[in-house]
Amino acid sequence: MLLVQYQNRTFFCIIIFEVYWWRKGSLRQTAEVNPALSMELSTNVTFLLFAVLFLLVIFLVYTQLVSGQENWTKYGVKQVTMSKQALIDFSKAVKEIITNHGDTVGVTRGGMFLITRDTELLKNIMGKDFNSFADRIEFMTTVSPMEHGLFFINGQDWKRIRQVMSPSFSTGKLKSVVWNIEDTAKKLASVIEECARKGQLVPIKHFTSQYTSEVIARSAFGLKTDCLGKEDDEFTHFTKVMFKVRSKAMNVVMLIMFRFKWLHRLLVKTFKIGILDQVSLEADHYFNKLLMQVVQERQKCELHGKDKPTDFLQYLVSAKVAGETQVEERPATPVVFKRLKLQRTLSERELIGQSMLIIFAGFETTATTLQFCLYLLAKHQDIQEKVYHEIQRVVTSDSPTYEELMELKYLEQVLSETLRLYPPIPLVNRMARETKHYGNIVIPKGAGILIPLDLVMKDPRNFEDPERFDPDRFSDENVHQIDPIQFTPFGYGPRKCIGMRLAYLELKVGLVHVLRRVKFELNARTEPTPDRDVSTSFQGILVVDKPIQLSVVCRHVQMK
Numbered sequence: 001m002l003l004v005q006y007q008n009r010t011f012f013c014i015i016i017f018e019v020y021w022w023r024k025g026s027l028r029q030t031a032e033v034n035p036a037l038s039m040e041l042s043t044n045v046t047f048l049l050f051a052v053l054f055l056l057v058i059f060l061v062y063t064q065l066v067s068g069q070e071n072w073t074k075y076g077v078k079q080v081t082m083s084k085q086a087l088i089d090f091s092k093a094v095k096e097i098i099t100n101h102g103d104t105v106g107v108t109r110g111g112m113f114l115i116t117r118d119t120e121l122l123k124n125i126m127g128k129d130f131n132s133f134a135d136r137i138e139f140m141t142t143v144s145p146m147e148h149g150l151f152f153i154n155g156q157d158w159k160r161i162r163q164v165m166s167p168s169f170s171t172g173k174l175k176s177v178v179w180n181i182e183d184t185a186k187k188l189a190s191v192i193e194e195c196a197r198k199g200q201l202v203p204i205k206h207f208t209s210q211y212t213s214e215v216i217a218r219s220a221f222g223l224k225t226d227c228l229g230k231e232d233d234e235f236t237h238f239t240k241v242m243f244k245v246r247s248k249a250m251n252v253v254m255l256i257m258f259r260f261k262w263l264h265r266l267l268v269k270t271f272k273i274g275i276l277d278q279v280s281l282e283a284d285h286y287f288n289k290l291l292m293q294v295v296q297e298r299q300k301c302e303l304h305g306k307d308k309p310t311d312f313l314q315y316l317v318s319a320k321v322a323g324e325t326q327v328e329e330r331p332a333t334p335v336v337f338k339r340l341k342l343q344r345t346l347s348e349r350e351l352i353g354q355s356m357l358i359i360f361a362g363f364e365t366t367a368t369t370l371q372f373c374l375y376l377l378a379k380h381q382d383i384q385e386k387v388y389h390e391i392q393r394v395v396t397s398d399s400p401t402y403e404e405l406m407e408l409k410y411l412e413q414v415l416s417e418t419l420r421l422y423p424p425i426p427l428v429n430r431m432a433r434e435t436k437h438y439g440n441i442v443i444p445k446g447a448g449i450l451i452p453l454d455l456v457m458k459d460p461r462n463f464e465d466p467e468r469f470d471p472d473r474f475s476d477e478n479v480h481q482i483d484p485i486q487f488t489p490f491g492y493g494p495r496k497c498i499g500m501r502l503a504y505l506e507l508k509v510g511l512v513h514v515l516r517r518v519k520f521e522l523n524a525r526t527e528p529t530p531d532r533d534v535s536t537s538f539q540g541i542l543v544v545d546k547p548i549q550l551s552v553v554c555r556h557v558q559m560k
């Protein structure tokens with residue numbers, strides 16, 4: 001009976017609860033008659049119960065992960081096996097597979113996954129046939145409101161929330177947050193200049209993280225945090241620990257849970273098992289409390305028409321309130337017979353979820369890019385000088401205007417080339433809502449698609465001599481040779497990063513202030529030394545194996 005129905009999750013749950021209630025009932029009866037015997041029985045029954053559950057789990061894991069899998073061969077795709085490397089560094093395992101087996105392969109461990117760096121196929125999946133692949137693979141199991149974050153939601157909710165959020169990232173809105181970023185960029189330049197004066201190496205990621213955390217606190221939520229060059233404050237601390245980096249052992253557990261999403265949900269949501277939740281519970285409590293308070297103040301401010309702050313939270317609150325009166329009619333479909341009336345707004349929990357997501361999506365990605373950019377400039381002195389001279393030529397006062405920042409074309413080329421070589425999110429995914437045919441290949445409904453953005457951007461067919469740092473690839477003369485699908489550090493298609501322009505802005509403001517005051521170098525004391533490259537690995541995001549430490553010298557140049 002069990003063997004026949006093992007795939008039925010309801011049945012599995014019923015067995016666990018039946019045994020649990022039976023155990024509870026029988027022990028109660030025994031305890032009434034003989035308390036000592038009851039203790040002994042309790043231990044034995046508990047042991048037996050765990051032994052049965054353990055064997056059941058092993059059996060399920062074996063049948064689901066090792067044997068009886070569907071095979072990609074029948075869909076016209078080469079079936080390959082993931083190496084054990086996948087548990088240590090998934091991105092490197094994907095690279096190994098693609099290098100050894102070709103541009104498009106299928107794996108079946110933990111589900112059906114197509115891995116592809118074929119740009120023609122990707123154009124279809126991420127762009128032309130977006131409606132069939134609009135969703136990401138569902139795996140954000142958390143008790144945090146972050147589960148409603150744009151990155152993690154799918155279907156109509158994604159469409160509604162993306163529509164509500166998009167205007168907050170318009171040019172007008174971005175212009176109004178520049179001054180918020182300015183202040184923090186000046187502080188970043190000061191703390192790095194201080195290191196130069198003292199002859200200290202710069203722990204670059206430490207400072208770039210403090211910079212992006214403070215920028216988010218100020219420009220997104222109007223919070224006046226002040227941690228640059230000091231000990232991390234609460235906001236920065238919880239920002240850093242919000243998303244849990246998984247250990248090797250947890251990677252194995254998560255791989256199993258990937259197959260049994262329902263069990264994962266049950267453990268996190270119902271039994272509140274903290275170690276499987278992907279958001280740190282302490283960080284969740286902290287941000288929940290903080291953001292609830294700020295959101296409530298902002299809602300009052302919006303309703304009473306007081307002076308509104310110019311930050312992203314206020315834009316979201318305004319969009320939420322305005323959307324409550326805008327109703328969109330959706331026509332009936334063969335599945336939904338009635339015309340639907342949908343409000344283009346957000347619930348309060350969704351609003352908090354988006355706020356948390358802005359912290360999560362905007363903090364580490366931007367800090368990582370700034371770190372790699374400064375490292376690459378230290379390694380390529382000629383390019384650093386060219387950037388410096390462009391800044392001196394274009395920026396005419398202490399604080400660059402939005403228009404001047406847009407004019408810094410070479411700096412933008414440097415940033416794009418940094419992102420090509422070191423994309424902070426090297427791997428993204430989609431899920432097939434329906435079966436699609438592309439030539440000889442079939443992508444069945446429900447299959448996940450893993451997209452190694454780094455491999456697309458380091459493919460010599462897309463970029464000649466791909467390991468070379470060459471910002472001129474993005475110059476006006478050359479940029480037209482790049483097909484947008486070949487340069488994808490922010491993804492591609494309607495699900496592309498919503499914060500791309502904000503990220504470029506934040507990076508440019510930071511770099512203008514810092515590079516005017518100091519010059520970065522590599523030497524025998526730095527990490528890495530000039531003769532070595534940084535080594536990186538993938539932990540949900542690109543990380544360096546050893547923290548980068550750069551040498552800095554003051555430029556001693558008078559401000560214009």
Ligand code: HEM
Nearest residue numbers: 150151361362365366425428490491492495496497499503
């Ligand atoms: C250098 C910095 C950044 C990089 C490299 C980056 C990269 C990405 C990538 C690769 C995706 C997935 C795209 C896809 O699946 O096609 C993404 C999605 C997203 N990013 Fe960014 N990002 C950065 C900064 C930011 C910032 C500053 C914010 C917000 C303030 C942000 C908010 C988001 C959101 C909300 C999504 C989900 C979009 C959706 O699903 O509709 N990102 N980002």
